[in-house]
Amino acid sequence: xxxxxxxxxxxxxxxxxxxxxxxxxxxxxxxxxxxxxxxxxxxxxxxxxxxxxxxxxxxxxxxxxxxxxxxxxxxxxxxxxxxxxxxxxxxxxxxxxxxxxxxxxxxxxxxxxxxxxxxxxxxxxxxxxxxxxxxxxxxxxxxxxxxxxxxxxxxxxxxxxxxxxxxxxxxxxxxxxxxxxxxxxxxxxxxxxxxxxxxxxxxxxxxxxxxxxxxxxxxxx
DNA sequence: TCATTAAATTGTT
DNA sequence: AACAATTTAATGA
Numbered sequence: 001x002x003x004x005x006x007x008x009x010x011x012x013x014x015x016x017x018x019x020x021x022x023x024x025x026x027x028x029x030x031x032x033x034x035x036x037x038x039x040x041x042x043x044x045x046x047x048x049x050x051x052x053x054x055x056x057x058x059x060x061x062x063x064x065x066x067x068x069x070x071x072x073x074x075x076x077x078x079x080x081x082x083x084x085x086x087x088x089x090x091x092x093x094x095x096x097x098x099x100x101x102x103x104x105x106x107x108x109x110x111x112x113x114x115x116x117x118x119x120x121x122x123x124x125x126x127x128x129x130x131x132x133x134x135x136x137x138x139x140x141x142x143x144x145x146x147x148x149x150x151x152x153x154x155x156x157x158x159x160x161x162x163x164x165x166x167x168x169x170x171x172x173x174x175x176x177x178x179x180x181x182x183x184x185x186x187x188x189x190x191x192x193x194x195x196x197x198x199x200x201x202x203x204x205x206x207x208x209x210x211x212x213x214x215x216x217x218x219x220x221x
Numbered sequence: 222t223c224a225t226t227a228a229a230t231t232g233t234t
Numbered sequence: 235a236a237c238a239a240t241t242t243a244a245t246g247a
Contacts, residue, residue, distance in 0.1 A: 167230060180235095183232065199230065199241060 002043055002096065003069065003158055007112030019102025023095050031087040031095065038083060039100040043071040047093025048166065050174055053085045064127070065090075065147055065174045067164065070157050074117055077103050090170050123155040134214060141185040143175040145213035148195070152207045165201045189213075 005013045022045065025031055032038045034053055044066050051072060052062040063085055066072055076083055077100055106113040127150060137143050148171070151157065151164055172182030186202070189195050194210055196203040204210065 168232095169230075179231090180233085187232090197231095 002071070004071070004113070004116040007116050008106075008110055009112070012106065012110045012113070016098065016102060016106060019099045019105075021097045021099070023097060025089040025093045025095065027089060027091045027093075029089050031089055031093075032083055034083050034086050036083050038073070039077060039080075040073065040097040041071060041077050041103050042073045042087075043096040043098070044068050045094040045096050047095075048090040048170060048174075049093055049095075050088045050090055051085050052088070052176075060176050062147065062174060062176055064124075065151055067151050067157050067159075069159055071120070074103075074120070078107070090173050119155060123153060127153065127156075130211065139214075140175065140177045140181050141188055142213055143177065144171060144182060144185040145189060145194070145210045147171070147175045148189075148202065148204065149207055149210035149213075152204055152210075162204045162207070163198075163201060164204070167200055171202075 005016065008016060021040075025047075031042075031049065046068050048068075049066045050062055051064045051066065052060060054060055064072070072087075073083075107117075131137075131146070134142075134146075137146065151166075152162070168182045168186055169179045171186065172179045175182065177185070186195065186197055189210075190197050194204070194206045194213070196205060
């Protein structure tokens with residue numbers, strides 16, 4: 001089961017399990033649109049989803065990519081408001097949905113659950129701050145690097161290892177660039193020793209290096 | 222186990 | 235966007 005369940009007591013975990021439903025989404029489908037009311041805290045069981053929004057200017061913006069083991073939507077559930085972003089399945093995806101009633105119960109009852117939430121919110125905050133600091137990232141290579149680093153955040157996605165299964169096409173969808181550009185950028189990042197490319201996957205050698213990548217580092221332009 | 226084929230992914234133009 | 239090259243998965247002898 002989900003790793004946050006480890007922070008719960010036996011009784012809490014059992015009740016949480018009963019409140020969870022699972023749904024499947026085919027690749028490319030919208031899980032929900034901005035403005036929808038989806039009263040569930042959502043976890044990625046398998047697959048890959050993207051949180052993002054379309055600005056009024058028409059520019060697409062990615063807030064975060066969520067890999068298996070990642071959970072999102074707690075803000076929407078806690079504040080009982082509409083979604084502030086779009087959620088898209090980048091590939092065939094299975095989601096675990098924790099209903100509002102159960103979420104509220106855990107929120108009121110479980111110390112472990114709240115610890116987990118605070119940790120998660122704090123980590124997200126740090127991620128956004130880092131994004132704002134670097135501001136206006138138009139360099140596609142830097143965007144690829146940042147999105148990759150997000151996927152390897154050890155707090156948000158506590159998987160073991162430094163390998164992720166993701167195609168270059170999916171990487172491009174995440175960063176908002178074409179597959180061709182993603183291909184070139186990844187090749188450069190590999191040349192700089194930050195990552196190693198595999199077929200259908202990427203091995204990260206230097207997560208910190210990716211996180212602070214600003215396009216002016218090594219081979220910079 | 223090996224050969225053939227289909228599908229997916231990557232590298233280029 | 236289209237094409238070629240490469241790798242993997244599936245199938246059947």
